[in-house]
Amino acid sequence: MVYKPVFTKTAQKSYFEHLEFLKQSYSEQAVALFVENVFKILDHLSKHSAMFPESSNFKKYRRALINRYTSMFYSISVIHHELVIHLFWNNKWNPKYLEYFLV
Numbered sequence: 001m002v003y004k005p006v007f008t009k010t011a012q013k014s015y016f017e018h019l020e021f022l023k024q025s026y027s028e029q030a031v032a033l034f035v036e037n038v039f040k041i042l043d044h045l046s047k048h049s050a051m052f053p054e055s056s057n058f059k060k061y062r063r064a065l066i067n068r069y070t071s072m073f074y075s076i077s078v079i080h081h082e083l084v085i086h087l088f089w090n091n092k093w094n095p096k097y098l099e100y101f102l103v
Helices: 009-025 028-047 095-101
Strands: 004-007 062-067 070-077 082-090
Touching: 004 009, 004 028, 009 028, 009 082, 028 062, 028 070, 028 082, 082 095
Parallel strands: 004 082
Antiparallel strands: 062 070, 070 082
């Protein structure tokens, strides 16, 4: 079964914020690599939706590691055959703030 990725507004906002941060702090190459990694992971997830573990604190969500600095939180909607992308998260940030985004 193939799952279609669907981005929440929070996911869209956090995705573009990460892109802007990479562009300002690093280079266009860093942006391109990030985008490439996200698309590769989404491609794998579309075929193997449960390949990443559940988040230890938020069982409703799964955490995909994009790179060592960024994670993507998603959930699986079996009924609609969708991967609901909820958030892109900088792994250096304090995890206690995740609850404000993943509620």
